[in-house]
Amino acid sequence: MAELNFPYHLTGLRNMETDHFNKIFKLTKIYKQKILNKTPFEKILEDKSIINLFFEDSTRTRTSFELAEKKLGMNVVNFSASGSSISKGESFLDTLKNIESMKFDYIVIRHQDSGTPAICIKHTSSKVINAGDGINEHPTQGLLDLFTLTETFGSLKNLKVCIVGNISHSRVALSNIFALKKFKANVSVCGPLSFIPACIEGLGVNVYLNIDDAIKNNDALNILRVQTERDAATLLPSLNEYSRHYGINSERLKNNPGIKIMHPGPMNINVEIDHKVSASENSLIFEQVTNGLAVKCAVFELMNEI
Ligand code: CP
Numbered sequence: 001m002a003e004l005n006f007p008y009h010l011t012g013l014r015n016m017e018t019d020h021f022n023k024i025f026k027l028t029k030i031y032k033q034k035i036l037n038k039t040p041f042e043k044i045l046e047d048k049s050i051i052n053l054f055f056e057d058s059t060r061t062r063t064s065f066e067l068a069e070k071k072l073g074m075n076v077v078n079f080s081a082s083g084s085s086i087s088k089g090e091s092f093l094d095t096l097k098n099i100e101s102m103k104f105d106y107i108v109i110r111h112q113d114s115g116t117p118a119i120c121i122k123h124t125s126s127k128v129i130n131a132g133d134g135i136n137e138h139p140t141q142g143l144l145d146l147f148t149l150t151e152t153f154g155s156l157k158n159l160k161v162c163i164v165g166n167i168s169h170s171r172v173a174l175s176n177i178f179a180l181k182k183f184k185a186n187v188s189v190c191g192p193l194s195f196i197p198a199c200i201e202g203l204g205v206n207v208y209l210n211i212d213d214a215i216k217n218n219d220a221l222n223i224l225r226v227q228t229e230r231d232a233a234t235l236l237p238s239l240n241e242y243s244r245h246y247g248i249n250s251e252r253l254k255n256n257p258g259i260k261i262m263h264p265g266p267m268n269i270n271v272e273i274d275h276k277v278s279a280s281e282n283s284l285i286f287e288q289v290t291n292g293l294a295v296k297c298a299v300f301e302l303m304n305e306i
Helices: 018-037 060-071 092-101 116-123 139-153 171-182 211-216 239-246 285-304
Strands: 049-054 075-080 106-111 127-133 160-164 186-190 206-208 220-223 260-262
Touching: 018 139, 018 171, 018 285, 049 060, 060 075, 060 106, 060 127, 060 139, 060 285, 092 116, 106 116, 116 127, 127 139, 127 285, 139 171, 139 220, 139 260, 139 285, 160 171, 160 211, 171 186, 186 211, 206 211, 260 285
Parallel strands: 049 075, 049 106, 106 127, 160 186, 160 220, 186 206, 220 260
Antiparallel strands: none
16 A cells, blocks of 8 residues: 555655655755755754654664754654553553554654554554664665665665675665665675575575675675674574674775775674774765764655655
8 A cells, every 4th residue: 555655654665666765865965965064954844743662772763863853843752662651561552542642743663573663554643654673674774775875886776785694683684675676786695594584585685605705796785783682692603703704804804995884883893893894994884874864854854745
């Protein structure tokens, strides 16, 4: 159903039309210039109310959503599961019913369970934006990653991008794969077999088991965090072992000195990446964060148009 997709809601990138990506990226470019120049924003959402529902911790997504909302003039309410009546036993659905009673225009939701944005759409009249649901999707991360790649390389067509790490547990990986494939990028994944879903090649993605091959053969690596909170560590002999075989360090990058390195954050320094690489000229990691703020402004502007 079209009404479940952007620009009515933003639940994922799987069904987003390329025309909508292009509109988002065009506006993101404008918002990024305003951010960099510290130009005041037009308060185009001045009369709108929004609640940021965070059932999982966040630094980048949460703060950039809040800043984008405030820059655009919204009335912003922040909700964390900890400190709410959920700790007294109130259910997720009852929480939603109470939120619906306050008639927010927008809900941003991050939740540990896949599919929760769709439940919000079913039980509220708000426009819903997924800020990361379980192991399903993280659409604003996918959008900011694609914008960063476009800004750096000019075009995504035939660009060789490898997503490295715990693909099985990664909503970032799925959103990136869905989006990059729409723009005809050459997408691969790399990690130990226990991190790679058996069906991944069905998405048109190549698999590298050796990180040095992945470095040699790609234009950019998107390095994922080893998610210990999702049992990832139990899929590995040890974090040291993972770091030894897959950790990105300067020595390894000598095989492809121009390669660009991305990471959605938070980084486990000295597990999947070392500090030197994260702060090197190869790194786009902090550019991604600026782009994340601009992308969210663009998403809000387009969702506000309908
Ligand atoms: N990239 C990302 O989702 O980071 P946070 O968990 O800090 O929001």
